[in-house]
Amino acid sequence: MDGSNALGEFLRARRARVRPEDVGLPGGGLRRVPGLRREEVALLAGISSDYYLRLEQGRDRNPSVQVLEAVARVLRLDADATAHLVGLAQDRPAAGARSGRRTQHVPASIRQLIDGWPRNPAYVQNRYTDCLAANALAAAVSPNYRPGVNLLRAVLLDPAERELRRDWEDLTAEGVAALRSEAGADAGDPRLRDLVGELSLRSERFRTLWARHEVRPRRGRVSHLTHPQVGDLDLHSNKFSVEGAGGLTLVVFHAEPGSRGAELLDILGSLAAPQHGTGREHGQNQRERIEEP
Secondary structure, three states: OOOOOHHHHHHHHHHOOOOHHHHOOOOOOOOOOOOOOHHHHHHHHOOOHHHHHHHHHOOOOOOOHHHHHHHHHHOOOOHHHHHHHHHHOOOOOOHHHOOOOEEEOOOHHHHHHHHOOOOOOEEEEOOOOEEEEEOHHHHHHOOOOOOOOEHHHHHHHOHHHHHHEOOHHHHHHHHHHHHHHHHOOOOOOHHHHHHHHHHHHHOHHHHHHHHOOOOOOOOOEEEEEEEOOOEEEEEEEEEEEOOOOOOOEEEEEEOOOOOHHHHHHHHHHHHHHHHHOOHHHHHHHOOOOEEEO
């Protein structure tokens, strides 16, 4: 993944997923490629075939938003994917040109906040899904909720995570689509390139999902877990941007008040308390840092 023509890669991948009959064209016949032909996309979008070819080849770096939105309609992109397409066409500095390394810090106030939540598992991650901080209850939900763990890597490669998550298929699809969304046109980012390269080598599931070029911003969801200590547990998660912290996200879980899940979460918290100690001690143990390019 060198990011040299992210726009073209996205267009080709999404064009291959649209059947002619989906857009009112006759299907059947011999086709050398799956999905729509370039000239069909151009015709339906109201642009010339040559111009669309230049878009896919990366020879036109400044297409208008109107043209991109017309192409998006033909490719049946939703609002998130359309915004992603427009973003790919915008010039931005190459991440690979950045020099030096910077350390991401979780604000002390955020650490204190999550350590003070005895009934809400919570953690902080960066744009690459590296966990930078987690409270005791989050670690009780999964030992991978701890600083230094890349959560997408863990979910894809750790067999215990697959056993934990009854919704593993949906979670991995959403996670890879979110990474695509975070990457945008910044696919030359060294940290991102290394992560994608590693997961492409080690996970067939990741390779399949990454090739689909689906994009989906990180949003709240319901996690369906089968925890080895308390059994089936359904938790809502909400995601909040940490203001002024360089793209960090605070993820907070909760169970429906009065539900069996809330009861099980309390039990899990009581089981975890002797192991992890007080919130203050746990917070002191979380003073690890994640280096990113």
